[in-house]
Amino acid sequence: MAVIHLDTDVKRKSPAPASAVMGFGLRREAAGDEPRAQIFAIADRYAIDRRSLAAGTELFAEGEESEFLYVVLSGWLMLHRILEDGRRQILDFALPGAVVGYRAGPDAAFRFTAETVTPTSVAIIPLKRIAGLLREGSAASLTLISALNDALLGAFDSMTDIGRRTAREAVAHFLLRMDRRIRRAGQAGAGHAVSFPLTQEHIGDALGLTAVHVCRTLRTLRADGLVTIGCGRLCIEDPEALAEEAAVYSIDHDFPRLAS
Amino acid sequence: MAVIHLDTDVKRKSPAPASAVMGFGLRREAAGDEPRAQIFAIADRYAIDRRSLAAGTELFAEGEESEFLYVVLSGWLMLHRILEDGRRQILDFALPGAVVGYRAGPDAAFRFTAETVTPTSVAIIPLKRIAGLLREGSAASLTLISALNDALLGAFDSMTDIGRRTAREAVAHFLLRMDRRIRRAGQAGAGHAVSFPLTQEHIGDALGLTAVHVCRTLRTLRADGLVTIGCGRLCIEDPEALAEEAAVYSIDHDFPRLAS
DNA sequence: CGGCTCGTTGATCAACCTCAATCAGTGTGG
DNA sequence: CCACACTGATTGAGGTTGATCAACGAGCCG
16 A cells, blocks of 8 residues: 555553644645645644554544544544445545544534554544634634535535436546545655545445446446546546546536636 | 525615615624624624515536625525535535625635525625735624534534434434524524425435435424424424434533433 | 426336355465 | 455345325415
């Protein structure tokens, strides 16, 4: 896997001062990448600890209460809900630089489950400190609001995919969006391809489809020379043609179409 | 319609000071209703103008740029996207007390269209003032973040409805959610019923269904004695049974089921 | 009255699901 | 070293949910 995994200790419980615990040089690592650098700066300043998780483990579960919020430092998380009979809806994926688990306060339960897709490390930030940050006022407020707003716009994209696009359109649009997010998160791979840890079941659960149907859909997209996907890699072979397949509305800010 | 419509002038362009324009006694009207009162307080303090719109008019359209953000004072808006061939996905409904159209700055285009469902009046707030508010820090930052977070959680609910619930489950869950939102927005009607301005097409476009199928689904829900809906009114006749039909996950914070 | 929106119902169709089997790759314990 | 289990991808056959197309009635309005 191309996901950088910095350390493997499960949890450091020592209540050391933040500056001592969080000296990872995150700012250096992400220099120049504006929104992500700002999130990492918040993690650097306000986190009291960090935690490394193996793939497939829960960070928190729907219904739990906790005093913390998390910033993804490396790896992928998925946020999801599961209905009683096992149906699963993946609500979002959290890439490095994502803020996960914001709530109004420690007495508000998590409304979804967060589970790692790859080995992942997160910074742990007390909600109390965030509340303080907001009251006092700083550029961090704007960063946090922007992160939430981005998440909301992403959810709107997903709703449109799930509700009003065909399977082929939805998968095409999903791959375009993910490719862009992966690059923005600084995970760009060699050449055109990016590392892509999701299984077909993940894609299906994010788009309201079955893994079987995602498989069939990907087969046709591959056959048409639009994408290469598999073995943990994704390559958008023909972005314009794929955007065409995705039934992107003409005004779409992210994927402007050539004609009109 | 039970939606209170305070005035009908189309637009006051006079750049009068906020306090002069916004003396509507909103704080009095919403006293005791915490989150909504806080939003109205923000509108009271930061709005430069207000605007009243007839039903079925656009407040703003996807792709537009503007320096403003809006707070709904009365009436309903719908936020939606339309694909090139006319397919429409309704992303959210905005009830009184909702914040609509937040963006990082005036150069960021709207990513969806906002259109009135009923006659509506909104307070107009310059994005600049919001940015200032966040930098300076105040309780308003928390209010704004909470509003965004609530919108995100609502979008997650919708995604689960659209992606992983059957039409019957989705409609049941949607009606439960809307009933709760209407009451929280202070629009509770007489007795069990609430005023409900949405058409079956609105419901369908919010849930990724056709109006025809919503009609058939509502028929069975009515026949089973679960809801009364029509003529601009909605009445949840049997909340527990409807939650049962909605396949609400057992941990759901909003609609706890009786058993487990 | 004509035109419009909204709700309703029927008949048909297809997109996507379900069930099932196979296969490759990978890890594991004997 | 191999049998075995397990995950993830793939393909086939058949079934079902919800879409599409169409028609009609009620209410409203100019």
